[in-house]
Amino acid sequence: MSTDDAKRAAGESAAEAVDDGAVVGLGTGSTAAHAIRALGRRVDAGLDVRGVPTSFQSRELAREAGVPLVGLDEVARVDVAIDGADQVAGFDAVKGGGAAHAREKIVDAAAERLHLVVDPSKEAETLSHPVPIEVLPDARTTVAAEVRALDGDPALRRAERKDGPVVTDNGNLVLDCDFGAIADPAALARDLSALPGAVEHGLFVGLADAVHVGAATGVSVRKN
Numbered sequence: 001m002s003t004d005d006a007k008r009a010a011g012e013s014a015a016e017a018v019d020d021g022a023v024v025g026l027g028t029g030s031t032a033a034h035a036i037r038a039l040g041r042r043v044d045a046g047l048d049v050r051g052v053p054t055s056f057q058s059r060e061l062a063r064e065a066g067v068p069l070v071g072l073d074e075v076a077r078v079d080v081a082i083d084g085a086d087q088v089a090g091f092d093a094v095k096g097g098g099a100a101h102a103r104e105k106i107v108d109a110a111a112e113r114l115h116l117v118v119d120p121s122k123e124a125e126t127l128s129h130p131v132p133i134e135v136l137p138d139a140r141t142t143v144a145a146e147v148r149a150l151d152g153d154p155a156l157r158r159a160e161r162k163d164g165p166v167v168t169d170n171g172n173l174v175l176d177c178d179f180g181a182i183a184d185p186a187a188l189a190r191d192l193s194a195l196p197g198a199v200e201h202g203l204f205v206g207l208a209d210a211v212h213v214g215a216a217t218g219v220s221v222r223k224n
Contacts (some may be wrong), residue, residue, distance in 0.1 A: 139197020
């Protein structure tokens with residue numbers, strides 16, 4: 001099974017967990033994209049759902065797939081969110097490879113259930129992936145200094161195929177911060193949340209209710 005096949009299997013597995021009438025948080029990234037397409041096929045077959053997109057990418061894909069969309073401020077609740085991850089250890093994750101983690105965290109935290117979808121390469125015993133931090137442009141240097149004080153190594157994310165840095169959907173910048181192996185994700189998450197000028201970080205701690213891992217042997221679903 002190719003990596004894309006594993007991603008597709010995980011995304012489709014999570015899409016099957018969506019009930020009729022649900023409000024669904026639509027994550028960002030290649031694996032979440034498979035879930036959105038699968039939801040679109042279920043909508044074509046008669047499923048009644050409304051999707052809350054977490055980025056320009058997920059909004060456009062949902063429109064193409066035929067998933068009806070609403071804003072987070074238009075619904076009383078989000079029943080379930082489906083999202084990918086850059087790395088997962090247990091039920092904690094690092095997200096933000098697509099620079100959409102601020103909006104993803106808002107929607108994922110609002111959801112009654114969060115299903116993470118990954119391929120086996122994203123699993124780890126301990127989180128060690130660089131943690132993205134969305135920062136206000138004027139706070140880039142001060143947040144970077146605070147990250148270094150926390151023994152992290154911050155790097156401004158540069159755009160591909162254009163000059164300059166990556167700019168988020170919110171108009172901010174992203175620092176990718178390498179802390180090595182993260183022994184206490186919850187403690188680091190608290191420290192990063194307290195940094196003035198940091199809009200949101202990519203540590204998703206204590207949010208996931210299930211992790212769908214696609215593999216050649218099928219989809220493994222861990223429930224919290």
